[in-house]
Amino acid sequence: MAKPKISTDWMCGCAGCHMSLLDMDERILQVVDLADLRSTPITDLKEPDKSGVDVGVLEGGINNSANEEVARKFRQRSKILVALGDCAVFGGVPALRNFCGVQEALQRAYVDAESNEPGCQIPNDPELATMTKTRAIHEVVPVDYNVPGCPPDADVIFYVLSELAQGRKPELKDDLLHWD
């Protein structure tokens, strides 16, 4: 039987969850023994197979129209979708800007910030993705497993991936469950 396929990507996140994934060190060899690691932001393949993957893992929340596309693509192509990290599960740090709104946030970042030179403008190139309210992945597509943490420990990520790769359901509690 073919090994289960795993694809990952990141959206509105800091890549910290992927760094934490790499922190599982030599255990990554066990993971690739159990599963076929397909596309990730840090390897050569960039999209999950059109024929679908078994497990799709997404880091980061949804912040603009481009993220929405990635999330929908992943949901469509993955049998099981995992939201990895606080940003994916809750919205995380980027979600704080929801307290003041997109316009105010853009105005502050691109125009008013003390480090900006005078005459800076909010970018408006038509090719740019449209910014939206920051959302957790489950607000846009249904999610099968939520793995909170900022970032989740390497132990937790290893546990989740190896359980899923062996067809079992990971359960997060005690030491494996934390949001910081």
Add this chain to the structure above:
Amino acid sequence: MIQLTINGKQIEAPEGVTVLAAAKQNGIDIPTLCAQKELTPFGGCRLCIVEVQGFRVPIAACTLPISNGMVVNTETETLKKSRKFILSMLFSERNHFCPFCQVSGGDCDLQNAAYHEEMTYWPMQPGWNAYPVDTTHPYFILDNNRCILCRRCVRACGELVGNFTLAVAERGAASLIVADTNVPLGESTCIKCGTCVQSCPTGALIDRTSAYQGHERAMTQIKSVCVGCSVGCGLNLIVHDNRIVRIEGNWEAAVNHGILCEHGRYDPMQNTRERITSPMMRKNGKLEPVSWDEALGTVVDRLKPLAGQGEAGLAAIASTRLPVEALSMFKELFADGCKSQMVTSLEEGMPTAVLSAVAKKQGSFEGKLDVLRNADTVMCIGANIAKSHMVAGFLVKRALPIGMHLIQISPEAGPLDEYADISLKNKPGSDLALINGMQAVIVKEGLGRNPLEIPDMDAVIGEALQATGLNAEALAQAARMLAHAVSPVILFGKGITAQRDEKLVEALIGLARLTGAVDSERAGLLSLKGEANSTAAALLGLDEQFVLNGHQAVYVALGDDFASKRLLQSLEKAPYLVVQASYSSTLTEKADVILPVGLWSEQAGHYISLDGRVQPAEEAIHAPEGVRSNAAVLAEVAMRMNMPAKQDWKVLVHQQKSSVVLSAN
């Protein structure tokens, strides 16, 4: 007793108790958030829901009284799912993103509850409303975005401390914790006791000085005793890297049950005085650092010849912030060893000398602070409990809204006057006449619990009115209120003891006996005393007034205390001054020898509280290199003078007749 079943287990509990309390008493833990010991149950968080047979829906256990035959289940599948959902709703309400909150990672009750229920995500996202953050208070910050509206702070401010500054404004999702009529905390009636901060289960109320200093789980918690005053509140010191990160009240301490006042919780963290880290000696008019050997050697060379020289010899004075161990050595060295007649404490017996004198004749007559917890009427005379010994004041103030009567007697106006049922402003010096007058009214109207002969009652009352300047009705009302009390307590302070009049104290005891405040079962008479070891100083006989009369040298064991103007004035003419102190001050500038000593938190030792509790304080942090403890310095001086300390303070303190009964806690 009521019989009920919880989780299939037959249990018994007294009537009136809630399901939550009954479960806890029988080892069954139900998760809670808004519940806190000693606070009236609120029933707001809904986390403690249980299933009761015959009830239509799950119900909060914290507000449900038990009844006979109740069958309760606390851990069903429905309840587990419901609790998870309730928690996710609490999280979705406001800003509960954990990563950048400093209580995340073990110090947040909300987070711990959610971990316990294995909540991994929120089905509903927040409404993204930004709530106000109040940063106007000097000691803490109120962030309404992290608040779960459990009202622990509001209840603590009212029910534990009696201040009622905090309240909830608006309704529903717009509810906010506010101070007074929604004024900035820094401009409110807040008395800065910090009980609200200690009660807050989340990071809504944050202590400023300790925020972001690291997880508490990586720090050490040390139980100790506050040395701010004679009350002797129990402390929980949070210590890390040889630093006190935060001072909290010990919830388990018998004296204060976790409450502290500004002086105990925050003053020690605000210290800006400069530490002395080396012995110093005056050479050619200038203070220079020297070795311990040289400093101690010089002290002994100068002081030993003055032993036994009476008023041409030496005098010694010590701060009552020093532990009993040090005070005992101090007394043994200077009073017994050097035979000095002028050995006393900075308080000069003002809060205690007259009490000791009366105790010599009558035995002990004071009770324990616990009597305030059950008192229905308190007469407070010569004490401002809103300003000093504040935790004792809290015990009174918090009971006023629930029926305690307060009779406040003082020549001066005070903050509690407007809360007192009766406030008497008598002329200064008329306290004895006033008390005699009250006794006469009580006997005349036949309200006394115990018999008392007063030959000419009307004359006594007349004298009282004359001396105090009060009108007859006011005096009579106060007397009647005290006499009608079921469990009266009489509190008095320095306003009385400073007069050093034995008859005055005896009259108070008489009034206490007459009204039943003191009898074979109750001892409802308490004097607030002064500093941390006022009582110990009294027991060691360190309660003389300090008068220099040609003494050739003075030894001041100041410790980490302040040198008052009064002390500086009295030492002005001292020819030779040895000071053992922690901080630089005007006094150390004048000294001939300075011996650096540790702070209250840098030494282990015992303190005897105003009601006779002998409580241990722990060494929470190490003193800087080169600094020794108060007791160690005195011991070494004594040894070098060939007068080594031999007596056991535990024996010594029991030798003097005391107005208080000594106890372990």
